[in-house]
Amino acid sequence: MAVTIKDVAQLAGVSPSTVSRTCKDHPSISEETKEKVRQAMQKLGYEPNFQASNLASQNSRTIGIVLPPSARETYENSFYLEAIRGISSFCNQKQYINTVVTGNTEEELLSVIKTMSRSGQVDGFIVLYSKQDDIVINHLYNEGFLYVLIGKAYQNINQTIYIDNDNILAAQEATEHLIKQGHKKIAYLGGDNSLMFSADRRAGYQLALTMNGIAINPNYCQELPFKKKDQIKAINQLLSSDDRPTAIVVCDDILAFTLEDICEELKLSIPKDIAIVSFNNSLIAKLATPKLTSIDVNSYQLGIEAASQMINHIENPNLMATKIIVPHHLVVRESSSLDR
Amino acid sequence: MAVTIKDVAQLAGVSPSTVSRTCKDHPSISEETKEKVRQAMQKLGYEPNFQASNLASQNSRTIGIVLPPSARETYENSFYLEAIRGISSFCNQKQYINTVVTGNTEEELLSVIKTMSRSGQVDGFIVLYSKQDDIVINHLYNEGFLYVLIGKAYQNINQTIYIDNDNILAAQEATEHLIKQGHKKIAYLGGDNSLMFSADRRAGYQLALTMNGIAINPNYCQELPFKKKDQIKAINQLLSSDDRPTAIVVCDDILAFTLEDICEELKLSIPKDIAIVSFNNSLIAKLATPKLTSIDVNSYQLGIEAASQMINHIENPNLMATKIIVPHHLVVRESSSLDR
DNA sequence: CATTTTTGCGCAAACGTTTGCACAATTTCA
DNA sequence: TGAAATTGTGCAAACGTTTGCGCAAAAATG
Numbered sequence: 001m002a003v004t005i006k007d008v009a010q011l012a013g014v015s016p017s018t019v020s021r022t023c024k025d026h027p028s029i030s031e032e033t034k035e036k037v038r039q040a041m042q043k044l045g046y047e048p049n050f051q052a053s054n055l056a057s058q059n060s061r062t063i064g065i066v067l068p069p070s071a072r073e074t075y076e077n078s079f080y081l082e083a084i085r086g087i088s089s090f091c092n093q094k095q096y097i098n099t100v101v102t103g104n105t106e107e108e109l110l111s112v113i114k115t116m117s118r119s120g121q122v123d124g125f126i127v128l129y130s131k132q133d134d135i136v137i138n139h140l141y142n143e144g145f146l147y148v149l150i151g152k153a154y155q156n157i158n159q160t161i162y163i164d165n166d167n168i169l170a171a172q173e174a175t176e177h178l179i180k181q182g183h184k185k186i187a188y189l190g191g192d193n194s195l196m197f198s199a200d201r202r203a204g205y206q207l208a209l210t211m212n213g214i215a216i217n218p219n220y221c222q223e224l225p226f227k228k229k230d231q232i233k234a235i236n237q238l239l240s241s242d243d244r245p246t247a248i249v250v251c252d253d254i255l256a257f258t259l260e261d262i263c264e265e266l267k268l269s270i271p272k273d274i275a276i277v278s279f280n281n282s283l284i285a286k287l288a289t290p291k292l293t294s295i296d297v298n299s300y301q302l303g304i305e306a307a308s309q310m311i312n313h314i315e316n317p318n319l320m321a322t323k324i325i326v327p328h329h330l331v332v333r334e335s336s337s338l339d340r
Numbered sequence: 341m342a343v344t345i346k347d348v349a350q351l352a353g354v355s356p357s358t359v360s361r362t363c364k365d366h367p368s369i370s371e372e373t374k375e376k377v378r379q380a381m382q383k384l385g386y387e388p389n390f391q392a393s394n395l396a397s398q399n400s401r402t403i404g405i406v407l408p409p410s411a412r413e414t415y416e417n418s419f420y421l422e423a424i425r426g427i428s429s430f431c432n433q434k435q436y437i438n439t440v441v442t443g444n445t446e447e448e449l450l451s452v453i454k455t456m457s458r459s460g461q462v463d464g465f466i467v468l469y470s471k472q473d474d475i476v477i478n479h480l481y482n483e484g485f486l487y488v489l490i491g492k493a494y495q496n497i498n499q500t501i502y503i504d505n506d507n508i509l510a511a512q513e514a515t516e517h518l519i520k521q522g523h524k525k526i527a528y529l530g531g532d533n534s535l536m537f538s539a540d541r542r543a544g545y546q547l548a549l550t551m552n553g554i555a556i557n558p559n560y561c562q563e564l565p566f567k568k569k570d571q572i573k574a575i576n577q578l579l580s581s582d583d584r585p586t587a588i589v590v591c592d593d594i595l596a597f598t599l600e601d602i603c604e605e606l607k608l609s610i611p612k613d614i615a616i617v618s619f620n621n622s623l624i625a626k627l628a629t630p631k632l633t634s635i636d637v638n639s640y641q642l643g644i645e646a647a648s649q650m651i652n653h654i655e656n657p658n659l660m661a662t663k664i665i666v667p668h669h670l671v672v673r674e675s676s677s678l679d680r
Numbered sequence: 681c682a683t684t685t686t687t688g689c690g691c692a693a694a695c696g697t698t699t700g701c702a703c704a705a706t707t708t709c710a
Numbered sequence: 711t712g713a714a715a716t717t718g719t720g721c722a723a724a725c726g727t728t729t730g731c732g733c734a735a736a737a738a739t740g
Contacts, residue, residue, distance in 0.1 A: 002458065020697065021698090045458065049395075052395050052695065076623035081421040097461055100428040287624075345726065354689075355691080356690090356727080368687070370688060395728090
């Protein structure tokens, strides 16, 4: 049997309440007594029982982490594990625990989330994606359950806490980087636009064009289908057209990698014929040939900040819903710059 | 305030203990009463309080997941997230929760693990790696704390529960696949051999050679350094030697990808001059040019099995330490086969 | 029909904390 | 020097379950 608060109390010659208060550094215990108690704790290797503490203080010190419902390919994106690692590392420090919830469909996720919240298993959820009309996010909102989004909120913007990059600005910078290299015929390849980050990146791309007096060519701005085959077809079409772009902003390294492949097949040289900038700065960007210029979104830090906000709101329930913007940075490599 | 067991008891006109026993389908409650209770639970949307239940039954229904202490690059391997997803999905089903623990060094991990086990935050740990002389694993073993390894145990083999692929067999199959293609000069590129999977794969490689009457060439069997630059240097050396191998078994897709790059630089055609087989069957294997033949180790399933074993041992403390072998399969692609 | 066995349920004591309140001891103030 | 304010500590009731034990009522037995 593990050592309990009573054991410590007995050894220190005080009552359990005094021990409890010492743990929380309560001001009404004298420094002298605290020292005595601390020594006893030390000696016995005391660690407060997590369950008992949670039951008494009516919380769980547990944060749910919701992965997007998706196909396996999505999870190859190192973004998710990095975000989880960020969250975990912060939780580990703060004596919180975290639990991943995953499922193949929104419904599966929802059912797990419902029992978790009802049974008090978690104090709140960090949702690792942001999507329009998502039933999970809608449920959390409607129930008034605490949650923070990684990604930009789609609705109820002022009532939801979210951690995001400034994806509009990031895409703008990516695009302007290409404009500075002299490109005018710049395309954008995005994914499902109901995902907020993809929509934002597209918006930033368009903004950059407009601000630099470049007309927007609707053929250049593509929302690619999910299936790889269809993606390849669409890209091939774009690159084979008479009015082929000379530069492309791509919403994701993996997609950019595929793009590079197609370019090679079509004998288009990168960055000479086609310059590329993409997002995430994952390992794949460094391994690709030529190496990909990519925007690093600091996924680990997104996780840290999300956990920090979460815990802050758990412990101070009447805080306002704030948003946090985590900085990004452009990492220039061969795919966009002849000088390198 | 959430609905408690007392509310249900009152509505059903029974005592709290009856409700509790109904939840666990205790045989000494009549079917009639159970039905009455179940209806009350349904009506109120009752979900037992996780903390209270855990406190009373002296467990935590929580599993710690230990990531290897490492540099960021390691986590780009989709293996980890897939294993976590497997664990989570099983936990979600069984009303368990899981918490990821991560750190930069073994010491950091150890300190978190110590407080977690002392405070009863977790019932056991699933360790996502297996390594010789690892202080985390040693600590868990010495304390007699429940843990399961994903990977093969290094010591105390009969006392530790582990879930693994048969990496020896897998590497053997990989090597034999190359031998069948007519190769005799086959090399092996591994990583840190204190990691069990790397050592096993090397053993399997050597076994295959021996069994097929091929002499083992020590120059062909390399334990590559961690730094990418040094890796490249070593590989270049191997490929530039007079006695260049014609086929290579590589312990990891990411490394194989780098190998492909070097081959291209050296104007070695794959699979004509060099055939390659690697491990993990990650996205990168499918994206590489040429596509990589790779052994799929079923990381998601490894996670599922690990969670299943863990829960089994939590609920039946006097079970023996068993090992589970999860099947792998070879996925043949362009990098090893001319026919494709 | 009386006795024993079985069945079905409730009582109440845990589980290990937290925290409002009471209260003695000490200090401050007039 | 006595009253009031402050300080430091302990008591005991929560928190919402689980579970050993006891005890009626019902069923089985002789």
